[in-house]
Amino acid sequence: MYHSTICSFMFSANVFQPRMLVLRLSNTLKNQNVRIGHCTKVPRNVNLEKLQHGYLFPEIERHELMHLRMYPNANVIDLGIGDTTQPLPTVVTSSMVDFVRGLSTATGYRGYGPEQGEKALRKAIVVAFYKDLGIKPSEVFVSDGAQCDISRLQLLMGPNLKTAVQDPSFPAYIDSSVIIGQAGKFVDETGKYKNIEYMTCGPQSDFFPDLPSIPRTQLIFFNSPNNPTGHAATRKQLEQLVDFARVNGSIIVFDSAYSAYITDDSPKSIYEIPGAKEVAIEVSSFSKFAGFTGVRLGWTVVPEELLYSNGFPVVHDYNRIMCTCFNGASNIVQAGGLACLSPEGLKAVRSIVDYYMENARILVDALTSLGLTVYGGKNAPYVWVHFPGSKSWNVFAEILEKTHIITVPGSGFGPGGEEYIRISAFGLRDSIIEASQRLKYLLYHQEN
Amino acid sequence: MYHSTICSFMFSANVFQPRMLVLRLSNTLKNQNVRIGHCTKVPRNVNLEKLQHGYLFPEIERHELMHLRMYPNANVIDLGIGDTTQPLPTVVTSSMVDFVRGLSTATGYRGYGPEQGEKALRKAIVVAFYKDLGIKPSEVFVSDGAQCDISRLQLLMGPNLKTAVQDPSFPAYIDSSVIIGQAGKFVDETGKYKNIEYMTCGPQSDFFPDLPSIPRTQLIFFNSPNNPTGHAATRKQLEQLVDFARVNGSIIVFDSAYSAYITDDSPKSIYEIPGAKEVAIEVSSFSKFAGFTGVRLGWTVVPEELLYSNGFPVVHDYNRIMCTCFNGASNIVQAGGLACLSPEGLKAVRSIVDYYMENARILVDALTSLGLTVYGGKNAPYVWVHFPGSKSWNVFAEILEKTHIITVPGSGFGPGGEEYIRISAFGLRDSIIEASQRLKYLLYHQEN
Structure with a gap:
């Protein structure tokens, strides 16, 4: 970790004139141990300061x-x-090849698409993953991946919420919570952030939190099948989770990125649980389902029934985030995603x-x-x-x-x-x- | 705009039990004027509440x-x-076709790439746009577009800064500033957010702000050639801007998305101005330069010389944001970007x-x-x-x-x-x- 010397003293001493400085930089700036830098008067974001180590x-x-x-x-x-x-299967790459070739033609060229994703893909996602679950294409937002969506969901929710995560869990939940400013101070003794609720999910409780002991939080990140433990929550466990969220008035962010790997009858979507549409957002991805880790494609479902405490639909604000902070997933990649969802x-x-x-x-x-x-x-x-x-x-x-x-x-x-x-x-x-x-x-x- | 009734009264009355509610939704939720919803206890993000209208x-x-x-x-x-x-030129699509075809082969398949972008592309961006300007490939972060990068830069900077924007300007600067929480209250009479500094850029001042009258802010968004006015700032104007930022200890976010359209000798990059590397981040894009609006590719340059007031290099935190909140631009699209930068x-x-x-x-x-x-x-x-x-x-x-x-x-x-x-x-x-x-x-x- 890098610690500056001269410049930070200047800052503490409240000397605000920018100066040319010789700084000794950390070894992460390779091969250049001595460097000329310039201290702006812009303070480092306190939220980023709280991150304990690299991702x-x-x-x-x-x-x-x-x-x-x-x-x-x-x-x-x-x-x-x-x-x-x-x-990747050739049915998928052939479809992308056709789309790319089209981009060099007058009839096949496409500029900006809808920020929310192509209609056909949103519809195909509903048919493939949410059949009979009552999810509508207008509730599906296509993206460049689940990890990116998690940060956009944090932007949506803002800093003034308390979040619960499974412990252990995929690190992007906690890190994005720190970056947006929800996490509070890191406590060395516990290895935990003060304002994050860590829900222990070990083998002693079948990898499910002891909900009665968990205080109410506004957000609950829940990942099933879980990365890293590999545990897929049972139907009964997810029913308890949805009930817990309903009673507490919480919003669940359900990450189903690995649902394609479920081999038993564990639910593949939170919306298989009655009442979930009113308390849960679902984040998912083509990365592990279709080998799109480098190709980049994911989606998030925000049901219309999900409302803030003042009755305002969450989906309206998420749509605004997607239109302002995102500009649509690559149209080439969306063509590939659509091909993944064909029968072949x-x-x-x-x-x-x-x-x-x-x-x-x-x-x-x-x-x-x-x-x-x-x-x-x-x-x-x-x-x-x-x-x-x-x-x-x-x-x-x-x-x-x-x-x-x-x-x-x-x-x-x-x-x-x-x-x-x-x-x-x-x-x-x-x-x-x-x-x-x-x-x-x-x-x-x-x-x- | 949607205003709920029952649910918000419940909230004001501090009745916290979630209920099933019949809500009259706005006409944006088409064809369904009456709906059953559920109020969570999660308050709407006050920052999103401040946005005045859709993007x-x-x-x-x-x-x-x-x-x-x-x-x-x-x-x-x-x-x-x-x-x-x-x-798109066939030299660009052919290159993407080859890459996509490769994804169906054992030798050509690629999973996750570097979050910062492929080395070859970062290097090619430097050669094409920053030749002799001293920018290093490690300071270039490839992304899915400039608009997305603007939001990531706001995540980097956090809510506790004051921002200046050209007036008029590309709306993503102000809207992302509102979403992250920098903007303060919207004042109806002026049509401006209280904590944002609007730098008038009209024809009376050759579309450049009257800098001596502009209070110090930590961030300055500056777009040249400007969207919407079409004005490309002259070298002299940009020298004044860099000097202004240095004296004030501000960070300039310079948006050069339209630099390929410059026909006179106006600078195409802020780094053409001596001293800019110590005060400026540059955001740019393949969208308008290469017709990638739907294909999605952009980049941001964060020079190592740019330091926070405590001496910590901004580039380290931006790297952390890119690794945590982003997962790399699509590898297919990056192959296309690389082809755009070949001589042909x-x-x-x-x-x-x-x-x-x-x-x-x-x-x-x-x-x-x-x-x-x-x-x-x-x-x-x-x-x-x-x-x-x-x-x-x-x-x-x-x-x-x-x-x-x-x-x-x-x-x-x-x-x-x-x-x-x-x-x-x-x-x-x-x-x-x-x-x-x-x-x-x-x-x-x-x-x-």
């Missing part, structure tokens, strides 16, 4: 790069960031999901055979492994050092992730098998 | 739709929203810019021939027409009613745009010629 996944990448510098010939297997590896497209992306789930099975089998306690991998492409008594960053470092496998330390997802490691099942089959063998070798020899 | 361009579209409903057979010419109409691509997009500028010349000639005072159209694809003594929304309505041409009322860009109309030069040549003739006919007959 989790770029941090993991940084560790990978450092490792490669140390072991340039290592065959590193990356099961860290949940990044898709399987080629759905079949093709389904087989890729199955491929990753077979990877998950291989990883779960390998780890279970060693006597480890393993969660996830059944309804999600993540395997959540318990190392009782160990610090997760230490486990992460040891696995990396001894097997050249990148994982993610559980505590990166919140204090509730301590003692755990998340292993991603995204990857080529050969790498997954190789990784399983390396882990078996390492852990077997540690035990014996 | 300008969707509002203009709404007028167009209403007009088409009234005149279903009218041959409406849309010179309102600045939307590109010319097909640059030549091809240049000829499209020339086409729109010829449109602008035709419009300027037609309007000038009627004795109207016309600005812009020389360094920007917008023509800014003065109708002294008239309300711009009335002029907009009359032109639409009598010629079926969509324009944009100047007051939509701020109180300084009153009495003006913005006419976009984006369009097919035939439409531009037809529009010129209709305007000539209408305005000639009004005069005589």
Whole structure:
């Protein structure tokens, strides 16, 4: 972390004339340890000051790069960031190719599209994911991805709300809450932000919060299947959650980015629960469902029935945010998304999901055979492994050092992730098998 | 605008039990005047409450739709929203086609890319736009467009700053400032937000603010060539602006989205001005430069030399925002952007810019021939027409009613745009010629 010297003293001393300064910058500004800078009089955003470290996944990448510098010939297997590896079905790419080719013709060229997404795609999303659930295309907002939508939802909600998150959870919920100014002070002793409610979701409670003990908050982020634990909330659990939100007058932001990975009868959308439309926003994505991690496409559903305390429909304000702070997802990518939702497209992306789930099975089998306690991998492409008594960053470092496998330390997802490691099942089959063998070798020899 | 009744009374009466309510919704929720809703206890974001009306361009579209409903057979010419109409050069689409095809192959598939953009593209942007200006690829952040970046810059800066904008100006600066919470109360009498500094930029001062009369603000949004006036700030003007920012310790957010349209020697980047790197962020876009309005690609430059008052580099926090609130521009689109910046691509997009500028010349000639005072159209694809003594929304309505041409009322860009109309030069040549003739006919007959 960077700490300035001269300039901050100037600021404390209330000397406001801008000056040319020689500053010693952190090593993140590579190869330039001495630099001429200029202090503006603009104070750093206090919300950004509160962030404790870099965003989790770029941090993991940084560790990978450092490792490669140390072991340039290592065959590193990356099961860290949940990044898709399987080629897109040709039905999807053909459709994008046609659209792109059209852009070079007078009849096929398209300029600005609707900020909310193309009508045909909004309709196809309803048919594919919300059939018989009463969601209307006008309630679906197409975007460049769920992570971006989470920040836009925070812009929508503003700084004056209290938020609850599952612990552990996908770090964008807490980080975006900090950035918008909801989170309050970070407390070193607990590893938690003061104004965020951490709902422990561990195996002792079937990865579901003990709701009666959770204070009322205005927002509740809930992710199912959960990243990182891999747990898909049961129908009964989600009924309890919706009931809890209704009684408390809270809004649930339900993240269903991994719903395509559900193999049992757990609900794939919060709107399968009666009454959810009046308390829940749903965020979802083509990233993991269709391998669009780099192509970028997602959506958010804001039902008309969802109202602020003064009766104003949330959907109107979300529409305003999408028109002002966003300008529509790429029309090329939307054409690809539409192709994913055709019967042929759905079949093709389904087989890729199955491929990753077979990877998950291989990883779960390998780890279970060693006597480890393993969660996830059944309804999600993540395997959540318990190392009782160990610090997760230490486990992460040891696995990396001894097997050249990148994982993610559980505590990166919140204090509730301590003692755990998340292993991603995204990857080529050969790498997954190789990784399983390396882990078996390492852990077997540690035990014996 | 929607005002609820029952629910807000409940809220004022402090009755907190959520209830099922029958609510009369505004006509924006079409075809459903009576609806069952549920009031959560989540208050509406006070910042969103302060927005005065819908975002300008969707509002203009709404007028167009209403007009088409009234005149279903009218041959409406849309010179309102600045939307590109010319097909993309094949050198650009071929490159995207190759990339998309690759996504269906094992070797060509790509998942998540760097949140900051592909290295090759960041480098190509530097070569194409910042040659000899000392900008480094690591200071360039590729995005899905300038409008989206403006909101991310507001997230970066937070609510506790005072902002100055040109008046008139592109509405996203003010609206995003309202959404993040910088703007304060809207004052009906002035048509201005209390905490925003409106820097009048009219013809009396060569479309440049009278800087000695402008109070110090932390942020200054400055757009050159300006949307809507079409004025490109001269080198001398920009030197004054940079000097003003340095003395005041302000940060300039310089929007150069239309720089490709500059035909004289006005600077195309703020970094052409010595010392600008220490006080300015630059936002730019492929939208108007390369016809990417629907394809979506832009970038923002945050120089390492730009420091907060405590000496912390702004670029570190912007990187954190991009990693947390954004997930990279579509890799397909980035491939297209890279092709635009090849020698062949640059030549091809240049000829499209020339086409729109010829449109602008035709419009300027037609309007000038009627004795109207016309600005812009020389360094920007917008023509800014003065109708002294008239309300711009009335002029907009009359032109639409009598010629079926969509324009944009100047007051939509701020109180300084009153009495003006913005006419976009984006369009097919035939439409531009037809529009010129209709305007000539209408305005000639009004005069005589």
